[in-house]
Amino acid sequence: MRLIGLAGWSGAGKTTLIRALIPVLRARGLSVSTVKQAHHGFEVDRPGKDSFLHREAGAAEVLVASPLRWALMRELRGAPAATLAELLAHLSPVDLVLVEGFKRETHPKIEVWRQATGKPFLYPDDKHVVALAADVTLPAAPVPVLALDDIAAIATHATTHAVPPEAVAWAGFRHGVG
Template identity: 65%
Template sequence: MRVIGLAGWSGAGKTTLLTRLIPELGRRGVSVSTLKHAHHAFDLDTPGKDSHAHREAGAREVLISSERRWALMRELRGEAEAELPDLLVRLSPVDLVVVEGFKRQRHAKIEIHRAANGKPPLHPGDDSIVAVASDTAFPDAGRPVVALDDIAAVAEIVLAQALPLAEALVRCSGRE
């Protein structure tokens, strides 16, 4: 399993890029899983549904299963937020894990930058950013810069720069 991240400010287009990148990687025979960081409370189930009632009643984990999918939710109940390495090792094996968010972690990342966002680029202060996908030229970036909508070019960078899981875990733990 190999790991790469997509990092950028909210509204930069990370999710949009990822939903275009996954099919491109699939056409290349690469199995992909994703891991997304949310900065706020989120809910996968709906109030009134059994799974929501189980969770609200105090269940630590709720596994929901159907003929189409299953999902496991874990309530932290006051515990610290899970770190990226702890989450990565919970995933089933695939060729590639694309991490959306976790921009302050040290795994290899591609910065997603959109000028209209009005936010500064991340790459000048983060050497774990291996490339930039943007609608702006960064001639002094010191790493590859590709057009935000050039999905084939982004896929090439992903495949070339993704780290083996063990290396990503070491980098994220700060034991490099």
């Protein structure tokens, strides 16, 4: 299993890019999983559903299963948030993991950048950015700049620069703060 991150500010298009990358990578014969960082509390089930009621009653974990899929929800209940390295350990083996967010972690990343966000680049302060996927040309950038709509080139760059999790010198940032 190898991983590559897609990092950038909100509104840059990370999720849109990942949605476009997955079918291209799968067409190349790769199995792909994703890890997405959420900055807010989120629900994967709805109030009133049995799984929600189990969690609300105090269950530490709730596993919901059907013939089509299963999902495991773990309530932290004040325990420290998981690091990216800890979260990756829960995934089943695949060829490539696309990590969305976790911009302060130390895995290789493709920075997704859009001029319209008005946000600064991450790469000047992050030596783990291996390329930029941008909507403008940036001839002075110290890393390769890929057109944000050139999904094939981004997919190639992602697979070329992906590394096994054990090759990353994890900084150990806690989920939700990095």
